Amino acid sequence: MKQLKKFLTAALCFTMSLSALCMSACGDLEAMSGILDDIKEIVQGGQDSGSSDTNNGGGNTNGDSTNNGGNQGDGIGDTQNSGVRNVDFTKGIYAKNVTELYSYVDGCPTISTATANPAVLVIPVEFSDVTAASKGYSIDKIKKAFNGKDGDTDYYSVHDYYYQSSYGKLDLDITVLDSWFKPKHNSSYYKNYTMDYDGEAIAIGDQLIMDEALAELEGKMDLSKFDSDGNYIIDAVVLINTLKIDEDSDFNWAYRYWNIYTDEEDYYYEYDGVSANDYLWAPYAFLYEDEYGFDNKNGMNTYTFIHEFGHVLGAEDYYDTAYVGEPLGGYDIMDAMTGDHNAFTKFHYGWLTSSRLVAAEESITLTLEDFSKNGDTILIANNWDDDCGVYQEYYLLMYYTNNGLNAGVGNGYFDDEGILVYHVNAALYEVEEYEGVRYYDVYNTNTDESDADYGTEDNLIEFVKTSKGGFVYGEGERLSSNIKDDEGAKIPYTFTVDKLTKDVATITFTKNKGI
Numbered sequence: 001m002k003q004l005k006k007f008l009t010a011a012l013c014f015t016m017s018l019s020a021l022c023m024s025a026c027g028d029l030e031a032m033s034g035i036l037d038d039i040k041e042i043v044q045g046g047q048d049s050g051s052s053d054t055n056n057g058g059g060n061t062n063g064d065s066t067n068n069g070g071n072q073g074d075g076i077g078d079t080q081n082s083g084v085r086n087v088d089f090t091k092g093i094y095a096k097n098v099t100e101l102y103s104y105v106d107g108c109p110t111i112s113t114a115t116a117n118p119a120v121l122v123i124p125v126e127f128s129d130v131t132a133a134s135k136g137y138s139i140d141k142i143k144k145a146f147n148g149k150d151g152d153t154d155y156y157s158v159h160d161y162y163y164q165s166s167y168g169k170l171d172l173d174i175t176v177l178d179s180w181f182k183p184k185h186n187s188s189y190y191k192n193y194t195m196d197y198d199g200e201a202i203a204i205g206d207q208l209i210m211d212e213a214l215a216e217l218e219g220k221m222d223l224s225k226f227d228s229d230g231n232y233i234i235d236a237v238v239l240i241n242t243l244k245i246d247e248d249s250d251f252n253w254a255y256r257y258w259n260i261y262t263d264e265e266d267y268y269y270e271y272d273g274v275s276a277n278d279y280l281w282a283p284y285a286f287l288y289e290d291e292y293g294f295d296n297k298n299g300m301n302t303y304t305f306i307h308e309f310g311h312v313l314g315a316e317d318y319y320d321t322a323y324v325g326e327p328l329g330g331y332d333i334m335d336a337m338t339g340d341h342n343a344f345t346k347f348h349y350g351w352l353t354s355s356r357l358v359a360a361e362e363s364i365t366l367t368l369e370d371f372s373k374n375g376d377t378i379l380i381a382n383n384w385d386d387d388c389g390v391y392q393e394y395y396l397l398m399y400y401t402n403n404g405l406n407a408g409v410g411n412g413y414f415d416d417e418g419i420l421v422y423h424v425n426a427a428l429y430e431v432e433e434y435e436g437v438r439y440y441d442v443y444n445t446n447t448d449e450s451d452a453d454y455g456t457e458d459n460l461i462e463f464v465k466t467s468k469g470g471f472v473y474g475e476g477e478r479l480s481s482n483i484k485d486d487e488g489a490k491i492p493y494t495f496t497v498d499k500l501t502k503d504v505a506t507i508t509f510t511k512n513k514g515i
Helices: 102-106 139-147 158-165 187-191 205-218 284-288 303-313 343-349 448-453
Strands: 002-005 038-043 083-088 119-125 173-176 194-197 200-203 236-241 255-258 267-270 278-283 354-359 363-369 378-380 393-400 418-425 428-434 437-442 461-463 493-500 504-511
Touching: 083 363, 119 139, 119 205, 139 158, 139 173, 139 284, 158 303, 187 205, 205 236, 205 267, 205 278, 236 303, 255 303, 278 284, 278 303, 284 303, 343 393, 343 418, 354 363, 363 393, 393 504, 418 493, 418 504
Parallel strands: 119 173, 119 236, 236 278, 354 378
Antiparallel strands: 002 267, 038 428, 083 354, 194 200, 255 278, 363 504, 378 393, 393 418, 418 461, 428 437, 493 504
16 A cells, blocks of 8 residues: 555645535534635736736735625726627636646546546445345445436436536546445444544544545555546545434535545555545435435435535535525525536536627627527626636526426426526635645635635625516516625616527616616
8 A cells, every 4th residue: 555645734624716615514614714824815807917907917915805896807898899798718817727726636527538537436335233234225226326327316317417417528437336335343433433633623434434445445446547637536436325314413414525534644545546535425315315304215316416426526505504595595406406507607617618798888689598508608797807717706697497407397496487697706816825825716605604704795606586586587577777796886787588489588788877
């Protein structure tokens, strides 16, 4: 067995890119608060952007953790005559490959390449005191949950969901082991197993199990094949266990978390030349989940596995984990319902790399295709900044239909079809963790408590509701001219939904005269 130097500090568990902040509600981030040495500035255009609107290119350097300057780009400028501007997210110099910045360099790839698909290792875990036989659990069901085809599950398998949601750009290569891994001790031993981490006892029994499993597998299979991008890190590790679900116990719940199990010298353990950087942990019984609990033995509900794998790929929870507010009202796969990923998440994963920005002097009429077909979107923004790509503040429009991953009884988010408007504030901060180590980061979340840790009060993503308090804009409905962004500036355009057909929406945008 060799060893690989662990590239993880206490700060990395807390000060990560948006992708690395993708914990479930059970991830104990509060225990690691207070580790930022300094938040130097909020970057909206950033240093050396060359923009005349960027405060001399320096951004906001007063150390505040609120976005006082708003988007600092050139805005729509001389594109107004055309009425619309095509934006290419891949040209964002600060946002380029945010999912690969600093601490998330070892995360699961979000896109397949011509030569490799991201590799996922699924390890069924059976405890001696909670056996699979006693629960009626089968590996065949786990295989169907992750690799099954149409009809094998109540919704989609993890593989098929992400293949369809990514428009074919993510073709996961998922291997589910043929037999249960049996840890050395009973479940109570691991539930209570802790290690000292910067003077604090951190529960890592699940990580010890993962290490035991990889050690056993090293002699039976080549684990290096699960490193598709050649970074010496297994792309994704999933452990499906036989535990009873208990929402009051992290160990008995579902989450994705970072591996901090190392030796005395802070090294990761390495097997076949690779190691595990993070992992997904979930009880098998989530397959039995329905509206009454987790006892539907005939169920094949893959929602939780799909949701948690969204964290593995780098998405946040979009519900308020403090259960104070409801920015998306539950209507998202990363919130509380089954359906497709929203456009911002697909921007973040790199599945969608362009959009259209409204830039009319007076008004313009545009068409918007069914989002499920090809990911068509329209943006409205004050002072759009190309340098920041998708990581800034804007309003995002998509034509929602009950097609694709939203089709079928009990799937999808709304009965009505029409335009959804998301207010996104994925503003980039420039952080100096310690002298000489600086990186860009996204700190807005949909949880008030997490935002407070960073001194922000803004949601990462939220719906802009209709005048009737709904979420879907139907024919004839109009976006209010009084909507303000997080800097207090009114939205630059309003719109009216002119017509909705099966595949296309027609929308007229009008310059907001109230600003």
